[in-house]
Amino acid sequence: MGGRRWGALLRRGLLLAVVFAVVLGAAGAWAGAKRDALHQATATILVNPLEGNPFSPDGRDGLVNLETEARLVTADAVARAVAKNVGLTEPGSALQGVSVEVPPNTQLLKISVERRDAGLARRLANAYAQEYLKYREARTASTVFTRQAHLSEELRSMKAQLTGLTKERAGVGISAQRKALLDQQISGLVAQVAQIQAEQTTLGYVSQDPGQVVTPAAEESTGPLPTVVLGGVAGAGLGLALALGVLYVRARRADKVGSVRDLVAAGYEVIGAADDVDALRARLLVDLPHRPSVVLLADAGGSGIASSETGRALADSLARARLRSVLVVLEEENHGDAGRDAAGRLIHPMAGSGKPVRGLAEVIAGEVNLDKALVQVDDFGYRLPPGGSAPVAAWGDLLASPEFAGLVSELRERGEVIVFAGVTLPSADGQLLAGHADAVMVQATTGASTNAELEAALREVGEGPARALGVVHRKAGTAAQHVASKDA
Known part of the structure; x- marks a missing residue:
């Protein structure tokens, strides 16, 4: 590429760099000014696998299950409980500025709340952590209770059948063929009763610990420079990088094939x-x-x-x-x-x-x-x-x-x-x-x-x-x- 072409590209690139830096720097400063008006508080919780929840002991894909748990943090039932906890009249207002993050390769959920009032942001983040854990625990208790009730009903029915078959077996005048059939049915019912009793025993040991708050919410401290300055500098830097990238691509496309x-x-x-x-x-x-x-x-x-x-x-x-x-x-x-x-x-x-x-x-x-x-x-x-x-x-x-x-x-x-x-x-x-x-x-x-x-x-x-x-x-x-x- 000749010197004139490089010169023209350089001049256009410098002009493009100035335009990009000014525009994106102004956009970054505006975003930083908006950011300065908000306070963020973050609560971190450790999630335990729990029956009746997406992140359960039987879950195959932990990452997908934790992403589902992250969405449940802002479920309507949790939002209503949080609004009641912090004294908000409208549950929908408790959802404003709430975000949930799943750090890679962890069982953690980071719940962040942005509000103009720093104290309200802290209370909301902590309330979300507490009410979400209660919500998970309630789901597990409901699942275990339902399963226990179902097993108890099955056990009652089978015991009634077993009693009837035993009485018939002990009766007078029963043929040998009928006795053999009754013995087979009784053995099957006994095995099923033992299996149900084992399931009941297992359910009694199911953990109902939903997790715990690892780090309570606290307002994040700001750096030595205001966010408006950092945003402006970052935007200007991004503008320069984009301009250089465009200049490079244009020069590259116009260049001859090399090695x-x-x-x-x-x-x-x-x-x-x-x-x-x-x-x-x-x-x-x-x-x-x-x-x-x-x-x-x-x-x-x-x-x-x-x-x-x-x-x-x-x-x-x-x-x-x-x-x-x-x-x-x-x-x-x-x-x-x-x-x-x-x-x-x-x-x-x-x-x-x-x-x-x-x-x-x-x-x-x-x-x-x-x-x-x-x-x-x-x-x-x-x-x-x-x-x-x-x-x-x-x-x-x-x-x-x-x-x-x-x-x-x-x-x-x-x-x-x-x-x-x-x-x-x-x-x-x-x-x-x-x-x-x-x-x-x-x-x-x-x-x-x-x-x-x-x-x-x-x-x-x-x-x-x-x-x-x-x-x-x-x-x-x-x-x-x-x-x-x-x-x-």
Whole structure:
């Protein structure tokens, strides 16, 4: 980035910093002034697990249960008792300024009350702690009482049944079969009676201690500086930090793509590098295990075509792994204006050799079949060059045609991994190709691609059906590392 651009960004950043600091500093001072008019008192209680309450001995998730207990502190029943305790006529007024916090990894509840009257704040906080503990204890007592009553009724009923069966068993003229049945029923009832008596005994030992006040409420002391000053300083500091953050983001977005570390720090998913296609192949095969697969390797932005070289190296790497690979190139790398004729047609490397140029354009146009246009590189590798008879401007029409969709289906029958390369994103051609691909990799070149172009390319992929595998990093001027082979 040039000095002028840095200067303009710095000037705008300083102005933005001043505006943010003034606005947020004023907001912080206003909030501090409001805070100074209030007094806060906090009471801390230790909560014991208790029957009939959310935080119970059988509770599975203590954090969720304590959050539920925190909400019960301000329940209507507790608020009414607190209002009566401190002499307030309206229960709703006792809820004003009340907040409950659950410190992480504890069984504590911190009940804070903010009021203009410091004494009232202390009384309310202490009253909430006391009345909440009473409320929990009452819930437990009610639960235990209800359970005891239910068990007592069950025990009375079973004893009555047991008495009747025993009398019948002792009667005269009872058959042996009937006696055996009665003995079985009596044994079952005896076991149930013993179980109910055991439950009654257990309920007698249920703890009814709801917890205790660990720290009574006391007005929190203020620091050496008024809150209005602290709020203003904090707001101004936040404004400066936000301004610097905005300045950094704007500078970062306008900057060129840097190293792999810079891409990762910026939040991009980097899946490999152009100078290590074997590692890139491994990541591709792991992330895209099904076969056959169509992969698009596109360059970010319009700074140049380098993906065809990386795609050729990747296809060679796949072929070395004994995977049938087909590389389809739309435009060769380093083809600038000199790579096209006056009609805008690509100048193929075989042009002038006396051989007809046949490739992707001719296959889509129906001039040749796919088998005649495919060039076999080795036992597992094939190439489909761009061809020499189609103007570059006509790619969009050809890629949008039904014939191209049929060609992709034929390629899936011939190869396990089909790699399309030699196209940029965002672009109409790249978007059309991405619509036929299973996954897309976007190549970013150091010093050539920008972060804005890379973001735009990934965003366009995200809007289509293909899966975005991530970013391939390429160092400027670095050739992709692959085994040299007979080129198409």
